[in-house]
Amino acid sequence: MTNEQYGFETRQVHAGEIIDAEASARITPIYQTAGYQFDSFEDGVERFAGRSTRRAYSRNDNPTNVVAARRLADLEGGTDAVLVASGQAAIAAALFALASAGDHIxxxxxxxxxxxxxxxGALVRQGLSFEAIDESATVDEWLARVRPNTKAIYxxxxxxxxxxxxxxxxxxEVADRAGIPLVVDNTVATPYLQRPFEFGAHIVIHSTSKWLAGHGAVIGGAIVDGGRFDWAAHADRFPQLTQPGSRGEQSFTDRYGSGAYGAYLRSVIVLEYGPTVPPTSTFLLLHGIETLSLRMERHVQNAQRIAEALEGHPALTAVHYPGLAGSPYRALSDKYLPDGAGSIISIDLAGGREAARTFVDSLELVSHMTHIGDVRTLAIHTGSTIHAKLTEPERLDLGITPGLVRLSIGIERADDLIRDLTRALDATL
Ligand SMILES: Cc1ncc(COP(=O)(O)O)c(C=O)c1O
Known part of the structure; x- marks a missing residue:
């Protein structure tokens, strides 16, 4: 099954599927097994050495997980994908495969x-350093910050x-000119709204806990390799991929070519650190992915309608949604997200933190909780929860004002949501 042959809606149902040989089960079974019985002494040797296509252990190789990984790689237009236990694990694993102590991102x-x-915090303690640059910086400004030990743009x-x-x-463009990979967390857009590889990204990350699984039931993550980065051309920067192993084993680039990064992630990072996702979670993820396009269409329609309906409400000083005509990000949204600007809306309550308290306590239909990408609509005052550890000046520097409430718009009927949100906003006046 290839991108050229079938459309997104077909591939979200079928890509990467296997028909179970024993029972002919039509949907991907949950292969709830820690390991796989070897046929013989020699078979065990071959599987451990990676010379057999058959499996050795579920920590980094489980058939249920492999089906979902292949499906996600297909939908993103990548060449390989690895599933892990959460979005956070995906970010950590993706960077551990690229950088080590002393490196810069x-x-x-x-x-x-x-x-x-x-x-x-955690990654600085592992010896990595991070430098944040304003999104609006020019290509030259970005390039000026690249150092010999810079291993990625995130x-x-x-x-x-x-x-x-x-x-x-x-x-x-910065990444290509600097010879480093561009890593993009595509959780909020999902491959239905945007495929970063089409714009030159090299690695895509997902929290599959969000819209991909979609029903708020599981935690999971994924790393997708675009297969486009030329690791061998930047051999000195990525010796873990391009140099022979400590016992003289062939390098990953010699063994896997453009697939070196995915192979290293799977057979070193995931095998050694063990951030394995249970196949039961992946079973639910696969069910979510099967309806991704249908849910995303409704998510973005609802978000657009609700953002427009809330704009101008007297309890609000701002509605942040890139699909709004007056959004400073509308031009970028039209260019990168022609099928919809996602379904996160952040609203800024004029009455600050106290108004936010009244607002969330007045909601009846909308769930007050942390999480995004659920079929249910969710709301949270981020300054007192997700961003609570920051100082007030740090929050303001990131645009997290005292009255900011994040909404993750679900797939319920938009009129019902508008009524609930408007009533809760009215209560703050
Ligand atoms: C954009 C983004 N990336 C990654 C994560 C982390 O994902 P998880 O909660 O699955 O670890 C989140 C969680 O909210 C997120 O919003």
């Missing part, structure tokens, strides 16, 4: 706070929570 300034926290296609659509072509 450039990022855009506006990122999901969990990611920023990992970059500022960004989000639609940053959570303010939706400042990122100019991926610009960042891809």
């Amino acid at each position: 450039l990022t855009t300034k506006k990122l999901y706070e969990g990611t920023r926290e990992m970059f500022r 960004t989000e296609s639609i940053p959570n929570p303010l939706g400042e659509v990122v100019d991926l072509k610009k960042l891809a």
Whole structure:
């Protein structure tokens, strides 16, 4: 099954599928097994050495997970994908495969706070350094910050929570000129709304917990390789992929060519660190992906209608949604997200934190919780929760004002949501 042959809606149902040989089960079964019985002594030797196509152990190789990984790679237009236990695990694994202690990573300034926290805390303690650059910087300004030890540019296609659509072509130009991969967290857009590889990205990350699984039931993550980065051409920067192993084993680029990164992720990073996702979670993810296009159509229609309906409400000083005609990101949204600007809306309440308290406590239909990409509509005051650890000046620098509430718009009837949101806003006046 190839991209040229079938459309997205067909591939989200079928790409990568296997028909179970024993039972002919039509949908991908949950292969709930830790390991796989070897046929013989020699078979075990071959599987361990990676010379057999048959499996050795579920930590990094489980058939249910492999089907979902192949499907996601197909939908993103990549060549390989690896599933892991959460979006956070996907980000950590993707970067561990690229960088080690002493290395430097450039990022855009506006990122999901969990990611920023990992970059500022846990990964700094592992010896990595991160430098955040404003999205609006020019190609030359970005290039001026690239150092010999810079190993990646990291960004989000639609940053959570303010939706400042990122100019991926610009960042891809920087990455290509600098000889480093562009890593894009595409969680909020999903491959239905945007495929970053088409704009020059090299690696795509997903929290599959969000719109891909879609029903708020599972946590998972994925790393997708675009297969386009020429690792061998930048051999000194990525010795883990291009140099022979410590016992003289062939390098990953010699063994796997343009697939070296995916192979290294799977057979070193995931095997050694073990951030394995359970196949039961992946079973639910596969069910979610089968209806992705249908849900995304409704998510973005609802978000556009609701953003327009809330704009101008007297309780609000701002509605942040890149699909709004007056959004400073509307031009980028038209260019990169022609099928819809995602379904995160952030609203800024004029009455600040106290108004936000009244607002969330007045909601009846909308769920007050942290999470995004659910079929249900969700709301959260980010300053007192997700961004609570930051100082007030740090929050303001990121655009997290005291009255900011993030909405993740679900697939319910838009009129019902508008009524609930408007009533809760009225209560703050
Ligand atoms: C954009 C983005 N990336 C990554 C993550 C982390 O994903 P997970 O919660 O699956 O670890 C989140 C979580 O909200 C997110 O919003």
